[in-house]
Amino acid sequence: MASITVRNLDDSVKDLLRQLAAQNGVSMEEQLRLMIRDGVTGRLPAAGSSQPQPVATATRAPGDASGTLAGKRVLLIISGGIAAYKSLDLIRRLRERGTAVRCVMTAAAQEFVTALSVGALSADHVFSDLFDRQDEHDIGHIRLSREADLIVVAPATADLMAKAANGLANDLASTVLLATDKPVLMAPAMNPRMWNHKATRRNRATLEKDGIALVGPNSGEMAESGEAGAGRMAEPLEIVAAIEALLAPGPKPLAGRRIIVTSGPTHEPIDPVRYIANRSSGKQGHAIAAALARLGADVRLVSGPVSIADPEGVSTVHVERAEEMRDVVEQLLPADAAIFVAAVADWRTASSAGEKIKKQAGNGPPSLKMVENPDILAGIGHHRQRPYLVIGFAAETENLLANAQAKLAKKGADFIVANDVSHAGGVMGGDRNRVRIVAKSGVEDWPDMTKEDVAARLAELVAERLKSVEV
Numbered sequence: 200m201a202s203i204t205v206r207n208l209d210d211s212v213k214d215l216l217r218q219l220a221a222q223n224g225v226s227m228e229e230q231l232r233l234m235i236r237d238g239v240t241g242r243l244p245a246a247g248s249s250q251p252q253p254v255a256t257a258t259r260a261p262g263d264a265s266g267t268l269a270g271k272r273v274l275l276i277i278s279g280g281i282a283a284y285k286s287l288d289l290i291r292r293l294r295e296r297g298t299a300v301r302c303v304m305t306a307a308a309q310e311f312v313t314a315l316s317v318g319a320l321s322a323d324h325v326f327s328d329l330f331d332r333q334d335e336h337d338i339g340h341i342r343l344s345r346e347a348d349l350i351v352v353a354p355a356t357a358d359l360m361a362k363a364a365n366g367l368a369n370d371l372a373s374t375v376l377l378a379t380d381k382p383v384l385m386a387p388a389m390n391p392r393m394w395n396h397k398a399t400r401r402n403r404a405t406l407e408k409d410g411i412a413l414v415g416p417n418s419g420e421m422a423e424s425g426e427a428g429a430g431r432m433a434e435p436l437e438i439v440a441a442i443e444a445l446l447a448p449g450p451k452p453l454a455g456r457r458i459i460v461t462s463g464p465t466h467e468p469i470d471p472v473r474y475i476a477n478r479s480s481g482k483q484g485h486a487i488a489a490a491l492a493r494l495g496a497d498v499r500l501v502s503g504p505v506s507i508a509d510p511e512g513v514s515t516v517h518v519e520r521a522e523e524m525r526d527v528v529e530q531l532l533p534a535d536a537a538i539f540v541a542a543v544a545d546w547r548t549a550s551s552a553g554e555k556i557k558k559q560a561g562n563g564p565p566s567l568k569m570v571e572n573p574d575i576l577a578g579i580g581h582h583r584q585r586p587y588l589v590i591g592f593a594a595e596t597e598n599l600l601a602n603a604q605a606k607l608a609k610k611g612a613d614f615i616v617a618n619d620v621s622h623a624g625g626v627m628g629g630d631r632n633r634v635r636i637v638a639k640s641g642v643e644d645w646p647d648m649t650k651e652d653v654a655a656r657l658a659e660l661v662a663e664r665l666k667s668v669e670v
């Protein structure tokens with residue numbers, strides 16, 4: 200029996216085949232088989248018709264809720280890091296959304312995942328060799344770099360970032376990156392020490408200056424046992440969201456709005472080495488800042504000491520103490536809205552010792568005299584330059600609603616977002632939150648959801664409230 204090899208077909212036939220296969224969520228080989236079958240039964244698109252028609256029998260994979268990525272073409276470059284396994288899921292997530300994914304793998308990437316898996320999931324030929332005569336003849340590195348709406352590098356190794364930052368082109372991946380005129384998104388993934396190395400920082404800054412978008416990395420446990428810190432590749436769905444933001448930017452109802460957000464804990468010094476702190480991680484405040492920025496706001500984030508990365512698209516000022524936070528927030532006025540998510544220490548020591556307090560036999564522990572910290576929310580809620588919208592967070596462990604309602608009136612806030620931070624709930628430092636929005640008009644209960652979802656919903660609420668206010 201005769202057999203047909205897709206690679207030996209004419210370019211125009213391959214293009215048509217590729218588009219149809221992507222549309223229908225099947226491999227090119229399967230698409231060809233369906234076309235031959237449909238040709239026999241008279242269902243092929245008419246000769247000369249430029250628009251490929253979906254094959255009636257093929258089903259579209261689930262998950263394309265918004266459809267914003269349907270029909271888009273992504274060139275995914277996979278470089279050699281442990282996180283390469285997550286790229287397989289990324290391919291699947293993109294194809295679920297009707298996106299055609301063509302992949303380039305570096306030699307190192309093939310040590311972590313096989314071209315066979317990548318090809319099977321992307322339903323396309325996988326490119327890896329700059330000097331493969333057949334590939335160069337069929338597609339060519341220049342076409343490869345231009346025939347996509349977006350180039351995504353995931354994972355982006357320290358090595359490939361360095362090459363791209365310096366314009367090196369000594370393999371297919373780096374040559375494609377140098378030859379492209381399309382937007383590029385990188386999802387860095389590496390050991391925290393590599394990520395924080397001065398050379399990587401320099402390369403990162405150069406790439407950003409060159410207009411390359413970055414998503415992540417996140418902080419947390421690394422795939423290598425015993426390693427933690429910033430360097431973990433963003434999750435596939437975060438990468439999909441970043442792709443969506445680049446390829447199909449949503450509405451920007453907060454464009455032209457300046458919004459102040461505070462986040463994280465404060466550290467109140469006792470002496471040069473000791474301080475009073477709390478368990479706030481900054482995850483909720485940072486997520487809110489990022490969500491507002493995605494809706495187009497000019498976000499000024501004032502962050503206490505946290506171990507998570509500054510959110511993308513946000514201008515972040517780092518502070519330590521409550522008084523510093525208050526000063527920076529006041530300097531950032533005027534603003535259209537201010538959201539006070541930071542867990543600001545209520546008290547600080549009356550004075551911080553200039554030298555480390557020594558433990559001395561017979562003296563017992565030192566007694567700390569505490570004084571009240573400035574109430575930043577109340578200060579801004581009653582400020583002569585009060586933003587149009589002032590939102591405070593009330594982290595409570597008991598009498599949640601009564602405390603939030605009392606706070607609303609006392610602090611001059613429009614809303615209080617009340618969350619139960621008692622230890623059992625795991626809100627402080629955790630990834631989920633269950634909040635109630637307390638306003639004069641009543642209380643709205645939001646279900647338990649991720650902090651990102653709380654942030655997105657709150658950003659929508661802010662946009663709604665600012666809609667009627669002149670920019």
Ligand SMILES: Cc1cc2nc3c(=O)[nH]c(=O)nc-3n(C[C@H](O)[C@H](O)[C@H](O)COP(=O)(O)O)c2cc1C
Pocket residue numbers: 277278279280281282305306307308355356357358359388389390393
């Ligand atoms: C087990 C193992 C895991 C690695 N993980 C990473 C990683 O996560 N990120 C990274 O930048 N490099 C990592 N490397 C180093 C890269 O594989 C190496 O720098 C390689 O040259 C990168 O090549 P590429 O950029 O062409 O893919 C790892 C190496 C090994 C042996």
